[in-house]
Amino acid sequence: MATATSKPIKLLAGGNPQIAKGYGDAPVQAYMQAIPDWKRDVAVDLDALITRAVPKVLKAVKWNTPLYGMEENRYFMGFSMTKNYVKVAFFQGALLEPLPPDASAQKQVRYLHIRENDKIDKKQITAWVKQAAKLPGNKM
Numbered sequence: 001m002a003t004a005t006s007k008p009i010k011l012l013a014g015g016n017p018q019i020a021k022g023y024g025d026a027p028v029q030a031y032m033q034a035i036p037d038w039k040r041d042v043a044v045d046l047d048a049l050i051t052r053a054v055p056k057v058l059k060a061v062k063w064n065t066p067l068y069g070m071e072e073n074r075y076f077m078g079f080s081m082t083k084n085y086v087k088v089a090f091f092q093g094a095l096l097e098p099l100p101p102d103a104s105a106q107k108q109v110r111y112l113h114i115r116e117n118d119k120i121d122k123k124q125i126t127a128w129v130k131q132a133a134k135l136p137g138n139k140m
Helices: 025-035 037-053 120-134
Strands: 058-062 067-071 074-081 085-090 108-117
Touching: 025 037, 025 067, 025 108, 025 120, 037 067, 037 074, 037 120, 067 120, 074 120, 085 120
Parallel strands: none
Antiparallel strands: 058 067, 067 074, 074 085, 085 108
């Protein structure tokens, strides 16, 4: 989304918006509004779900990814766009019950890949978010 005085936001591979590093809700909202197509709805729903599950969550955008944490510069999760799905990352996901379904090359990280027509299990995602928020965040 661009204003009359700003440049349009560039989309990277998979429709991931290129957003300047920033802290707080405003850069996260700018990121989400720049996401194309069905992925925007998924991102908006995820952000709302995370905020409801953890009302005191801290938000940031770094490396073109919205991040969520309980302490400044320490994050427990984030998500990004790929060509075929929204990639939800739980940075200490190996400690969550049940385990999020998609593995990572990094042993502690687990993913949830949300594709266009997937039915999103909001109850399960909320449970993972609440668990993840209680774990030490990754320094980023």
